[in-house]
Amino acid sequence: MAHSFQLKLTSDGTSPHLYRALVDGTTEAFLILNEESATVDLADRDGNISGGMRLSIPGGQFKLAGEKNPAGSTSLAVEDFKLLAAHLVSQWRKQGKAPADIRKFFS
Numbered sequence: 001m002a003h004s005f006q007l008k009l010t011s012d013g014t015s016p017h018l019y020r021a022l023v024d025g026t027t028e029a030f031l032i033l034n035e036e037s038a039t040v041d042l043a044d045r046d047g048n049i050s051g052g053m054r055l056s057i058p059g060g061q062f063k064l065a066g067e068k069n070p071a072g073s074t075s076l077a078v079e080d081f082k083l084l085a086a087h088l089v090s091q092w093r094k095q096g097k098a099p100a101d102i103r104k105f106f107s
Helices: 078-095
Strands: 004-009 017-023 027-034 039-043 049-056 062-064 101-105
Touching (some): 027 078
Antiparallel strands (some): 027 039
16 A cells, blocks of 8 residues: 555646646556546546546445556556545545645655
8 A cells, every 4th residue: 555645636627637646656647536427537647547447436436447457557556546536535525626736645
């Protein structure tokens, strides 16, 4: 599980929102927060949903398509995706808008 991460909004202010994630300073991944479909998805750097992992916001259901780390996606572990997505959703709800930057450090 991640010991630190940063999520940085890289898209303009309209949904869907593209985030660049840096996990433990070494693993890069991209997430899409889609307010209309109420989901967080694993994506590529261009904002295309990879179809690998999805978190449904209303019920918090996690969906994994295929293997744990689908070919061509990222080396992001399932537990790390869940952690990132949960914090992203939490801050989105708290702020009432897509947060610009989230940083977390765990000991």
